[in-house]
């Protein structure tokens with residue numbers, strides 16, 4: 441059974457067991473609602489100080505999080521659990537329905553709408569609901585993304601540079617529980633208003649992620665979302681059992697990389713048709729060819745060769761064939777020793 445919620449006070453975040461809600465946010469320009477799915481689970485094995493909150497569909501055309509979190513809504517059994525889990529599989533519900541990055545209702549990117557505004561447009565009101573009603577329910581926040589139509593990423597979890605060493609070390613430890621090949625520290629300066637910015641700022645153990653791309657549903661990406669989150673529940677004792685490997689046996693240890701400065705985010709120098717010649721996540725050397733930009737206004741013209749400005753790891757490549765001058769064409773990250781963040 442699903443309860444339709446008009447008054448946020450009617451969501452009982454303390455009620456034992458598993459309860460499904462649809463939270464109605466009124467539309468901005470006509471009568472009706474965006475009904476945002478929310479599931480609250482309070483395990484029957486007692487309290488746990490580390491409540492876990494997990495979001496999918498912050499961007500509507502990224503499906504690994506939507507599918508992984510929905511499966512957690514159906515599969516997690518409160519009889520086998522301690523503590524509280526809050527799950528929102530389609531945070532920007534209107535964007536998810538529209539298969540788009542931003543909400544078609546107000547044109548807003550949910551992951552730039554934080555901390556939100558109770559009198560703003562619909563995305564801003566949903567962000568404010570998350571900030572004021574959902575974040576207080578947990579200490580661990582997981583926001584599951586994939587590249588959408590923007591970028592091709594290697595499967596990775598991510599976090600921003602964190603000033604507090606204790607918070608940073610715990611985030612780094614949790615980031616490895618998803619068993620991705622790469623964990624990335626990314627720049628806070630590339631964008632503002634992120635869900636993860638807000639949670640990190642509150643001191644929460646906050647994990648971002650990129651588990652696929654191209655508005656598809658990546659098989660291994662869904663496993664990183666679903667089994668990775670279950671690993672987090674096991675790590676904190678909300679679920680019993682050992683941490684499970686997700687990648688195939690024999691996979692390389694998880695590599696930590698950082699692209700924490702803006703000069704790692706390289707824009708396209710001109711419009712063109714993009715021909716990448718490397719894979720996302722690949723290590724490259726300074727001067728190595730990364731791809732070519734083709735100008736079809738003169739098919740006899742040589743392509744503009746795009747070279748690596750320095751050695752490192754390609755943590756994101758432009759996905760579409762038609763980058764526009766100024767759009768991020770690739771991100772080049774550097775290797776970091778885990779001892780720098782975990783100690």
Ligand SMILES: [Zn+2]
Pocket residue numbers: 498499502551585586587588
């Ligand atoms: Zn995203």
